Amino acid sequence: MKRILSGIQPSGAFHIGNYFGMMQKMIQYQDESDLFCFIANYHAMTSLSEGPALARGTFEAAAAFLALGLDPAKTTFWVQSDVPEVQELTWVLSSLTPMGLLERCHSYKDKVARGIAANHGLFAYPVLMAADILLFQSDVVPVGKDQKQHLEVARDLAIKFNNAFGDTFVVPEAEIDDEVAVIPGTDGQKMSKSYGNAIYIFTDKPTLKKAVMAIVTDATPVEAPKDPDTCNLYAITRLFLGAEERAALRERYQTGGLKYSDVKKELIELIWTTFAPHRERWDHYLANPGEVLRILEEGAEKARAAAAPTLADVRKRVGLAYR
Ligand code: ADP
Ligand code: TRP
Secondary structure (H helix, E strand, O other): OOEEEEEEOOOOOOEHHHHHHHHHHHHHHOOOOEEEEEEOHHHHOOOOOOHHHHHHHHHHHHHHHHHOOOOOOOEEEEEHHHOOHHHHHHHHHHOOOOHHHHHOOHHHHHHHHOOOOOOHHHHHHHHHHHHHHHHOOOOEEEOOHHHHHHHHHHHHHHHHHHHHHOOOOOOOEEEOOOOOOOOEOOOOOEOOHHHOOOOEOOOOHHHHHHHHHOOOOOOOOOOOOOOHHHOHHHHHHHHHOOHHHHHHHHHHHHHOOOOHHHHHHHHHHHHHHHOHHHHHHHHHHHHOHHHHHHHHHHHHHHHHHHHHHHHHHHHHHHOOOOO
16 A cells, blocks of 8 residues: 655645645545655744744644544544654755755745745755655655655655665655646635635634635626636635536526626535534534544654654664664
């Protein structure tokens, strides 16, 4: 069975773009692979410097994954900093990483270009990410397009290490799903928590209503036929519909007489009922944080046990285990 590994940063509440773009897919993998899934809180530190916010975000990210259906009995699910061994591997890999390799990374260069103060953590981010992947001998790493170059760094470092010290690491494959469309936000741009255009999964109904009502639509008159394929409201609504319901909605668009405000009202109910069981579990975990913490403790133990043989082998090969 293939080992699939991925991580998500706990940098804010999750929206339906996160769910349809990443989380749902990860949760489906738990039935067909040896899934390793973690909350990348060390990585989040490169852009978040408030301790309480990071701690709360980490807990809520874990609760969200569990509420959305991640099953800790089928997966290895943990918080990155609960397996600090990954930092030792980061150092070992750092010593093999040419500066030029990191200097070429777009995500670092983009952040610097956007005026985000460059700290060493941001620069070294891909090395920590490589350590996440290699420590667990991952075969496949599903990521968004923006992470493609980081996967190349991980592959480069695995090959470099294997050449220098003998076969140690699985060379991981990136899985970049070009099919997963970018989910648009209420203004039609990519949905993102940084753009103020997100529809959040765990929210109260008035807030949900407000977000959906704010979805931008065009000025086509009610009686005129409309094109679902250029409609932002359709692009979001379709995520919550099966094939037949999609066809029926398309038909309503194309025959004319459709009111966008009716579709919005339907969408509010669709989102509200789709996530009803998840919301119930979310409320449960928030009221019973001890349950989440226990799951994370067990997850960390499983992850540590999986990491131990690789780290011991690395220490021996590089000469850290000198006795
Ligand atoms: P945000 O843009 O809100 O800060 P992140 O960059 O933290 O979101 O993304 C976390 C995960 O969710 C990534 O795997 C990313 O590919 C996915 N994701 C985020 N926004 C979208 C979107 N609008 N459509 C599809 N996937 C998304
Ligand atoms: N950098 C990834 C992101 O922002 C999160 C991440 C950290 C990750 N370590 C990873 C993803 C290892 C895959 C594998 O989306």
